[in-house]
Amino acid sequence: SYELTQPPSVSVSPGQTARITCSGDALPEKYAYWYQQKSGQAPVLVIYEDSKRPSGIPERFSGSSSGTMATLTISGAQVEDEADYYCYSTVSSGNRGVFGGGTKLTVL
């Protein structure tokens, strides 16, 4: 079955740039989406269609995709950005979805 692979954890100091990667064989043809999930809360969309930012999401969040890898970048990470981040994409048929395993971002 199709998988998206993320690093389990990323750690940065406040103000540094955090980069979280997501690799998947179908990403050259399929969009990547990124969700932020804080403890005990439902996920929140932070990036859609590889690089677009929903309204209300701070400008420090950006996304890119090249080949089989998508990247979420948080420029000038803040303590409140500590959360689990999940990439999401659709399976080749387009009607099923798949999440990456999630990356725990620590900012301290």
Next chain:
Amino acid sequence: EVQLLESGGGLVQPGGSLRLSCAASGFTFSSSVMSWVRQAPGKGLEWVSALSVSGGSTYYADSVKGRFTISRDNSKNTLYLQMNSLRVEDTAVYYCAKYYYNSGSLYFDYWGQGTLVTVSS
């Protein structure tokens, strides 16, 4: 304001059944593709199932295929997940999620707060 309110979770023995409901409001439910996503305790998100606008097309993860059935009642703005032959590994918070679709882009734009299903003897 878009609201998705799940209900029906609880404790069930292995092999048992449970039906989850998701009451939707604040958007045109009958025009929206809907889905269920789950999260086992301390684990990541897992896509479970999706349902077309009419309810005529259903999609399932391999882990639940043949045991779970997704359905909807557009007259009641409600999404359902019938879960049969439950296993310990089905223990999770189950989220109802609304899809956004636009020419090749398909993703969740709204989520409920989730309902906990615990499968244990």
